[in-house]
Each structure stands twice: as C-alpha cells, then as structure tokens.
Amino acid sequence: MTNTATIDPWAVRDHDPSSLTEPMADTGEIGTTTKALALARADLHAAAAHDDPQRRRQYAQSALAHTDTVLTATDATGTQRRHAGHYQHHALAIIATI
16 A cells, blocks of 8 residues: 655745745836846837737837836946847837837
8 A cells, every 4th residue: 555645736835925924025126237128128029929919019118118227227338228229219119010
C-alpha cells in the first residue's frame, strides 16, 4: 500500500498572495529610464500585433506615457531621449491611423 499525500498549491506562501502578512504597496514607479524605454518599445510591438483598434490605441497611449517618462527623466542619456522621440513618433502615428 502506498501512501500519497495531496499537495495543496495554495498552502505555501509563495503561491497565495493573500497569505502575505506584510503590506504590498504598488507605487506605480517604473524604476529606470532603461525600463521605461523597454516598456515603450514592448507597447509599440503589442500595438502593431493587435487587429482591434481599441487595443492598438491603448498600447500606443501607454507607449506615449513611457516615452514621456524617458523624455522628462533627469538621468536619461541623449541616446535614450532619441529613442524615446522615435517611439513617440511611432505611437502618435498609430493613434492617427485609428
């Protein structure tokens, strides 16, 4: 006879967010200009991949917000600002064609 124990995936803390005892705060901060630039690029790719005009607009608007973060960041390099400007141009072009 074999004894088998049922494993409850929710019994361990790393799978059950409600079991956390410390407060979880989402500050909404992106962290770095490099990450904001990567998020803008990812949003542009996602916008291009969607056929639904509303989804395309949402992703393009999100990309605009991320490029604004880079363009106004005090630690952004010239190259990062140039890339953000190009991404902003593409996002505006996507919005204009919807």
